[in-house]
Amino acid sequence: MRAVLATRRGKFSFGVLALFLFIAVFGALIAPQDPRASSTDVLEGPSAAHLLGTTEVGSDVLSQLLVGARVSIVVGFAAAVISAVIGAAIGIVGGYFGGWTDRAFDSLENWFLVIPQLPLMVVLARLLDPSLTVLIAVIGLTSWAGTGRIVRAQVLTLKERAFVERARALGASDRHIMRVHILPNALPLIFANTVLIVAVAILAEAALAFLGLGDPESISWGSMIEQGFEAGAPSAGAWWYVVPPGLCIALLVFAVGLFGYLFEQQVNPRLQERT
Amino acid sequence: MSLLEIEGLEVRHRGQPIVAGVDLAVEPGEALGLAGESGCGKTTTALAIMKLLPPALEPSGTITLRPPGTDEPVRIDRRTERGMQLVRWRHVSLVFQGAMNALDPVQRVDRQILEAIRLHEPRAGKLGGRIKELLNTVGLTSAHGRAYPHQLSGGQRQRAMIALALACRPALVIADEPTTALDVIMQAQVLELLERLRTELGLALILISHDLAVLAEACDRLAVMYAGRIVESGPAEQVFRAPQHPYTKRLLDSLPVIGGARGVADPIPGTPPDPHDPPEGCTFRPRCPYAADVCLEEPALREVASGQRAACHFAPWEPESWAVRRPGGTP
Amino acid sequence: MIAVRDLHVHYRAARAVDGVSLDWRPGEVLGVVGESGCGKSTLARAMLGLVPAAAGTVELDGQAVREWRALRRRVQMVFQDPYQTLNPRMRVRAIVEEPLVISGAGDRGPLVDRALADVGLPPERFADRYPHELSGGQRQRVAIAAALVLDPEGLICDEPVSMLDVSVRAQVLKVLMDLRASRSLALLFITHDLGLAWALCDRIAVMYLGRIVEQGSAQQVIEQPRHPYTQALVAAVPAPDRDRGAKLVAGEPPDAAHIPPGCRLHPRCPHRFEPCDREDPPLFDAGDGDHRAACLLLRPSESPAAHA
Numbered sequence: 001m002r003a004v005l006a007t008r009r010g011k012f013s014f015g016v017l018a019l020f021l022f023i024a025v026f027g028a029l030i031a032p033q034d035p036r037a038s039s040t041d042v043l044e045g046p047s048a049a050h051l052l053g054t055t056e057v058g059s060d061v062l063s064q065l066l067v068g069a070r071v072s073i074v075v076g077f078a079a080a081v082i083s084a085v086i087g088a089a090i091g092i093v094g095g096y097f098g099g100w101t102d103r104a105f106d107s108l109e110n111w112f113l114v115i116p117q118l119p120l121m122v123v124l125a126r127l128l129d130p131s132l133t134v135l136i137a138v139i140g141l142t143s144w145a146g147t148g149r150i151v152r153a154q155v156l157t158l159k160e161r162a163f164v165e166r167a168r169a170l171g172a173s174d175r176h177i178m179r180v181h182i183l184p185n186a187l188p189l190i191f192a193n194t195v196l197i198v199a200v201a202i203l204a205e206a207a208l209a210f211l212g213l214g215d216p217e218s219i220s221w222g223s224m225i226e227q228g229f230e231a232g233a234p235s236a237g238a239w240w241y242v243v244p245p246g247l248c249i250a251l252l253v254f255a256v257g258l259f260g261y262l263f264e265q266q267v268n269p270r271l272q273e274r275t
Numbered sequence: 276m277s278l279l280e281i282e283g284l285e286v287r288h289r290g291q292p293i294v295a296g297v298d299l300a301v302e303p304g305e306a307l308g309l310a311g312e313s314g315c316g317k318t319t320t321a322l323a324i325m326k327l328l329p330p331a332l333e334p335s336g337t338i339t340l341r342p343p344g345t346d347e348p349v350r351i352d353r354r355t356e357r358g359m360q361l362v363r364w365r366h367v368s369l370v371f372q373g374a375m376n377a378l379d380p381v382q383r384v385d386r387q388i389l390e391a392i393r394l395h396e397p398r399a400g401k402l403g404g405r406i407k408e409l410l411n412t413v414g415l416t417s418a419h420g421r422a423y424p425h426q427l428s429g430g431q432r433q434r435a436m437i438a439l440a441l442a443c444r445p446a447l448v449i450a451d452e453p454t455t456a457l458d459v460i461m462q463a464q465v466l467e468l469l470e471r472l473r474t475e476l477g478l479a480l481i482l483i484s485h486d487l488a489v490l491a492e493a494c495d496r497l498a499v500m501y502a503g504r505i506v507e508s509g510p511a512e513q514v515f516r517a518p519q520h521p522y523t524k525r526l527l528d529s530l531p532v533i534g535g536a537r538g539v540a541d542p543i544p545g546t547p548p549d550p551h552d553p554p555e556g557c558t559f560r561p562r563c564p565y566a567a568d569v570c571l572e573e574p575a576l577r578e579v580a581s582g583q584r585a586a587c588h589f590a591p592w593e594p595e596s597w598a599v600r601r602p603g604g605t606p
Numbered sequence: 607m608i609a610v611r612d613l614h615v616h617y618r619a620a621r622a623v624d625g626v627s628l629d630w631r632p633g634e635v636l637g638v639v640g641e642s643g644c645g646k647s648t649l650a651r652a653m654l655g656l657v658p659a660a661a662g663t664v665e666l667d668g669q670a671v672r673e674w675r676a677l678r679r680r681v682q683m684v685f686q687d688p689y690q691t692l693n694p695r696m697r698v699r700a701i702v703e704e705p706l707v708i709s710g711a712g713d714r715g716p717l718v719d720r721a722l723a724d725v726g727l728p729p730e731r732f733a734d735r736y737p738h739e740l741s742g743g744q745r746q747r748v749a750i751a752a753a754l755v756l757d758p759e760g761l762i763c764d765e766p767v768s769m770l771d772v773s774v775r776a777q778v779l780k781v782l783m784d785l786r787a788s789r790s791l792a793l794l795f796i797t798h799d800l801g802l803a804w805a806l807c808d809r810i811a812v813m814y815l816g817r818i819v820e821q822g823s824a825q826q827v828i829e830q831p832r833h834p835y836t837q838a839l840v841a842a843v844p845a846p847d848r849d850r851g852a853k854l855v856a857g858e859p860p861d862a863a864h865i866p867p868g869c870r871l872h873p874r875c876p877h878r879f880e881p882c883d884r885e886d887p888p889l890f891d892a893g894d895g896d897h898r899a900a901c902l903l904l905r906p907s908e909s910p911a912a913h914a
């Protein structure tokens with residue numbers, strides 16, 4: 001972690017992430033106005049009263065942006081965590097036991113990898129009630145396979161390491177070995193991969209919201225863009241409505257991706273470290 | 276004139292010397308052993324001779340090579356990288372530590388030897404015969420040459436590396452831990468091979484190892500390094516039988532001798548010093564059971580017996596004086 | 607204490623252990639010596655049930671072992687590479703504690719402290735460190751502490767010091783021999799280093815290609831080797847006055863999937879004579895006490911003078 005922060009790119013991406021996390025937590029408090037409050041200043045450009053202009057019902061875009069950050073980020077991270085947990089569990093169990101278990105999991109992974117993620121999400125979101133929890137579950141369930149693959153490969157090498165052999169010689173059970181020896185050593189890789197999944201999850205949420213499949217009650221960046229298009233903002237020239245959320249998504253995904261990439265760089269060669 | 280002469284070699288890392296005050300000479304056809312443990316600077320010295328030090332290490336001092344058949348001596352310390360490419364392999368070559376793994380795994384062995392020769396003699400004609408001869412010299416057949424490295428055993432790969440090192444007929448070969456990973460019978464075979472190469476080809480050898488017994492057997496002269504400095508040097512058998520520095524003595528004591536005393540010798544306490552924080556005076560002082568106040572002054576490497584030099588204030592040591600706490604028998 | 611009877615261990619086509627019978631008596635320091643590929647490491651692992659035996663038995667106190675857990679509580683193993691045998695993400699305390707955790711023992715703290723103290727690593731200074739903060743010798747001592755914490759009767763040490771620097775070896779070996787004295791531990795050293803075997807072992811068994819070719823007291827085996835392979839091993843040990851002309855064995859050992867017929871050393875043996883490529887010698891009595899070697903030259907009907 002320290003090594004990543006030592007670089008300029010590391011500092012930048014971490015800084016952006018920290019900023020967005022701050023907004024996610026305190027967004028509602030620092031928003032200048034109630035994001036849902038309507039007013040008569042409909043689709044007005046940026047002004048002193050509304051720094052980023054207003055929506056088609058006169059709500060403050062900036063406030064919506066700040067509040068919407070929470071949904072995007074929460075969904076992104078939560079979905080990524082679910083994906084990581086499923087992927088890691090399957091990767092570790094399959095990789096460790098090999099044989100039929102591994103082959104079965106492998107087929108499962110293949111299935112999930114081959115199916116295009118977005119259409120699958122669309123179908124699932126359509127079938128189920130669109131709420132935040134469902135959204136998180138859907139995204140999580142469709143993105144674990146990549147993690148599973150990577151973790152499995154890592155586990156294959158880990159289980160041949162001398163300290164695992166030594167644990168077996170001590171009479172350790174498979175569960176003990178997986179919990180105490182395999183998992184902790186696979187964690188850095190899992191973490192690095194999960195960070196990248198966060199980026200994917202945020203985009204997925206935005207896409208689903210944009211397609212109108214998100215939670216209609218909540219405000220997110222994706223829903224803002226969707227509303228904006230619905231209200232005809234692009235043709236009306238109301239750039240302040242759709243560009244800021246779009247930019248935020250892009251920036252956050254970029255920062256997450258960069259951070260994850262840098263972290264993975266640090267982690268991967270280290271896994272073979274010998275002093 | 277010596278084949279290789281090193282004077283005042285010093286290698287610094289971030290301003291601190293990790294090799295200091297090294298003076299060595301190798302005569303044509305002579306085998307010099309460089310002994311010491313990991314981190315003592317022997318590999319660094321070898322890399323300095325080949326001018327292959329990583330950029331973080333800065334060498335100083337003079338290294339002079341006088342290959343047979345050349346008029347001008349080669350000042351390695353003054354050569355540019357371009358200039359060194361003419362020297363490396365042609366006049367002096369290196370068998371790396373862990374050489375068994377230094378072969379390119381996706382190329383046949385004979386092709387790798389071919390590549391080495393072509394780099395130095397681009398206009399050489401058909402080389403098949405020469406490669407076969409090289410392989411035979413190290414006890415390998417053409418079949419071995421056609422194999423990939425992973426198809427050969429550890430001993431065979433080591434021999435292949437030696438063949439590679441001989442490819443351009445250098446006058447000096449530096450072998451860094453050539454027998455460390457080998458079983459004892461293969462080790463004896465490799466040592467006998469090196470001996471044969473010396474007598475048949477007049478090859479000079481610098482043998483680097485932590486195993487003093489190997490060096491005592493295979494070398495004419497021996498230099499013991501500790502913390503980047505030479506603490507003792509002299510004729511191999513003499514140093515082995517009558518060491519003149521406490522470190523050498525303790526190292527020799529920790530070697531079990533077949534047919535000799537049984538049981539474990541007392542280990543040397545402590546650990547080698549951090550080059551960035553060296554002890555005052557003699558670098559061995561914190562671990563030396565014979566240390567006294569005078570040891571706060573760094574001892575010079577001086578002649579203490581015929582042909583033998585040691586960096587210890589209390590040298591020359593009589594065999595009996597090792598047993599008492601204070602050297603020379605004084606309480 | 608532990609015995610193996612006619613043990614065979616196969617890896618696919620390779621007969622890594624090809625009929626080995628050996629006794630390891632309580633409190634004894636036994637050395638199993640041989641070069642790489644001779645099967646000594648496999649033998650050690652088979653003794654603890656870490657690899658399955660194709661034939662033969664392992665006996666504990668004269669009874670064939672059925673359940674390995676009981677054996678492993680009494681005999682533990684120390685492995686070769688201290689840089690790889692410790693989980694890099696576990697602190698020293700957790701590593702040494704692990705065997706206790708696995709066997710469900712309570713009150714682990716004092717046992718861990720005692721084990722660490724016994725190997726010369728005071729717990730106050732070392733228990734909270736990670737392996738990468740330790741030197742090779744210290745790591746190996748942590749591995750020994752982890753093996754000691756269940757208070758075993760015996761330790762199998764597979765090349766315990768071959769990856770360590772020469773001056774560090776003495777530290778680790780001294781720890782092992784001190785433990786032998788203080789805890790009445792039996793030790794089994796697997797090594798290719800004859801010097802080590804000479805210095806430490808009471809009895810030595812020499813292995814070649816999956817078989818024991820010579821066994822006896824350390825003195826007998828090393829000072830009066832009777833098997834040509836042992837003779838070659840002893841003659842190959844480097845020393846300034848080594849006899850360079852000594853008859854070593856030629857070439858290199860074949861791999862365990864292609865064991866030669868008859869006496870397995872015969873293609874390389876300088877003393878080979880007529881029956882050696884047909885008959886596989888058992889361990890013959892070598893004359894003095896418990897000393898035996900598997901060489902046809904020792905067959906009572908052979909007269910030594912005819913084959914000098």
